[in-house]
Amino acid sequence: MTARVGVVxxxxxxxxxxxxxxxxxxxxxxxxxWHGDADLHGVDAVVLPGGFSYGDYLRTGAIARFAPVMESIxxxxxxxxxxxxxxxxxxxxxxxxLLPGALTRxxxxxxxxxxxxxxxxxxxxxxxxSFEADQEILVPLKSGEGRYVADAATLDELAATGRIVATxxxxxxxxxxxxxxxxxxEAGNVVGLMPHPEHAIEALTGPSLDGLGFFTSILxxxxxxxx
Amino acid sequence: xxxxxxxxxxKPEILDPQGQAVANxxxxxxxxxxxxxxxxxxxxIEFTGAADPERVREIADxxxxxxxxxxxxIQEVDEPAAVPAGDPS
Numbered sequence: 001m002t003a004r005v006g007v008v009x010x011x012x013x014x015x016x017x018x019x020x021x022x023x024x025x026x027x028x029x030x031x032x033x034w035h036g037d038a039d040l041h042g043v044d045a046v047v048l049p050g051g052f053s054y055g056d057y058l059r060t061g062a063i064a065r066f067a068p069v070m071e072s073i074x075x076x077x078x079x080x081x082x083x084x085x086x087x088x089x090x091x092x093x094x095x096x097x098l099l100p101g102a103l104t105r106x107x108x109x110x111x112x113x114x115x116x117x118x119x120x121x122x123x124x125x126x127x128x129x130s131f132e133a134d135q136e137i138l139v140p141l142k143s144g145e146g147r148y149v150a151d152a153a154t155l156d157e158l159a160a161t162g163r164i165v166a167t168x169x170x171x172x173x174x175x176x177x178x179x180x181x182x183x184x185x186e187a188g189n190v191v192g193l194m195p196h197p198e199h200a201i202e203a204l205t206g207p208s209l210d211g212l213g214f215f216t217s218i219l220x221x222x223x224x225x226x227x
Numbered sequence: 228x229x230x231x232x233x234x235x236x237x238k239p240e241i242l243d244p245q246g247q248a249v250a251n252x253x254x255x256x257x258x259x260x261x262x263x264x265x266x267x268x269x270x271x272i273e274f275t276g277a278a279d280p281e282r283v284r285e286i287a288d289x290x291x292x293x294x295x296x297x298x299x300x301i302q303e304v305d306e307p308a309a310v311p312a313g314d315p316s
Contacts, residue, residue: 059293066290095293102295109244149241149296175242 002029003222005215006043008073008089010035010064014051015086015198022198023047026215038068044222045082045126046073048089050142050196060103060145061091070096082126082189082218087143090182090192099183099192100158101150106143107175115207116141116195117169118181122162125188130217137166137210141173141195148176148183148194158183165191229278232302235292236267278303 005023007030009016020030031043035053040046053064064070070092077083077098085093093099106112117138120131131137150158155177158164165182172179174194182193197211237243243265250264270291272283283301292299 058290062290062293094295100295102293104241104296105244107242107244109248147242151240175244 002027003045003219004029004031004041004043005218006031006033006040006046008033008035008046008048008069010051010053010067012052012055013049013088015049015196016051018196018198019047019049019086022201022212022215025201026212026219028215028219033069035064035067035069038072040069040072040076045084045218046076047198048073048083048085048092049198050087050089053088053092056145059095061088061093061095064088064092065095074098077185077190080187080189082221083191084127084214084218085190085192086196086198087146087194090194091145093190093192098190099185100154101148101177101183103145103194104147104149105145106147106173111142111144112146112173113140113142114173115139116173116181118166118195119169120166122165122184122188124162125165125184125191125217126221127184127191127214127217128165129220130213136169137200137213138208139195139197139200139211140207143174143194146174146176146194148180150177155180161186166193166195229274229276230304231272231274231278231283232304233270233272233283233287233291234267234300234302235270235287235297236265236299238296238298241296 005028007016007020023030074096091103094102115138120135123131123133163184164180165184167179168181184191197214200206200208200211246265253261287299
């Protein structure tokens with residue numbers, strides 16, 4: 001049976017279309033979810049896409065975290081539902097306390113838009129199992145509030161427990177603590193990533209095909225998961 | 228009708244690049260004796276009745292501030308909304 005991966009649309013989401021397309025290109029069925037509908041329609045995993053939900057009012061992700069769909073996603077994630085938050089989705093996952101830390105204004109104050117090299121460290125999560133440990137990948141980055149911060153104890157714990165999913169290579173684009181581009185929760189089902197793998201799945205439009213690995217990973221994870 | 232003011236500030240250990248940018252612009256105004264600027268947010272809330280301190284605290288803690296990076300201070304005020312400084316009326 002084809003895995004069904006939900007992609008949420010909030011007011012102000014931008015990359016929901018590309019995220020749904022990436023799910024399809026990887027071989028899954030993309031199911032569009034609406035922020036105001038708490039029903040997850042039986043999906044096997046969820047992607048929170050990039051964009052500027054609720055206009056980034058107050059703080060990025062702060063208002064989206066209280067959307068009806070998020071209540072169901074937060075409950076699901078605590079029970080093991082795989083969730084990938086990309087860019088604004090990562091910010092929402094931090095605001096929802098499904099991931100530690102927070103994302104703040106880039107240290108140089110500029111919006112950063114470029115193709116970015118990353119190193120994938122945690123290759124055992126639901127969203128990264130198609131990668132080799134320490135694999136270097138190239139995906140677009142486009143964010144103004146991408147600087148990952150957390151207190152030193154949290155950063156030490158993330159490093160010690162292998163929960164830093166990816167770090168920036170060849171230059172830190174936003175001042176993120178310890179060059180962090182993505183982290184995962186203890187169970188490895190929730191992953192947040194600041195750069196955009198869904199924009200690197202086809203040669204015509206992306207700098208590489210490296211981003212597809214996140215979407216093939218979840219399908220592989222679901223195929224191996226007990227029903 | 229109760230009015231409550233919530234001030235939200237980045238924790239001291241969190242870098243505030245906006246504040247730094249403002250501090251760096253001050254010499255252009257001829258001001259050279261400022262060592263630090265930090266920028267926060269002031270939120271004014273009006274309740275239809277009395278303000279329950281516990282609920283105000285919940286609003287501030289859950290939505291207005293992100294306790295991972297920000298601190299907040301709650302103040303109940305009685306005076307009407309402030310007239311902007313410099314307003315001749």
